[in-house]
Amino acid sequence: MPTRTATPDDLAAIAEIYAHYVRTSVATFELDPPDTAEWRRRFDAIAExxxxxxxxxRDGSLAGYAYCAPWKTRPAYASTVEDSVYVSPAVAGQGCGTELLRELLVACGSAGVREVIAVIADTGDPxxxxxxxxxxxTDAGRLTRVGYKHGRFVDTFLLQHSLA
Incomplete structure (x- = not known):
């Protein structure tokens, strides 16, 4: 399955995949799906x-995406990022997440990233x-009841991966 660097042409499909998770799950704590213009702002900030x-x-259609964003804005955190990986529900369980995270970590190493943090909502799906x-x-902690969505409080798992 081809994995490549995202382009602005991918943003409508990215927005569609993410909107599914915003509307139907607690995988993200966002309450309203960002539109393509907001995705363009996010894309540009990541690129910058x-x-x-x-x-x-998969089959000529965008099946998933992954990116890293700065973990915190303070300069001392410059080599630490938070990852995000989302796969279209139509292809979940078919290896897209594996391919995306593999490519993301390689690209992080090339970008000088030392630490990658994953903040994963406790959706009940492992x-x-x-x-x-x-x-x-590796497991770095758990934050309890830090999000509230779809009528319930949700915990997050913190995981960390060192590239250096």
Missing amino acids: SGLPFVVTE ASVALHHRFGF
């Missing part, structure tokens, strides 16, 4: 920071945590 944003395709564990992420 020199961090990776990758996509993968797939995202398991994906990160397969790539060497």
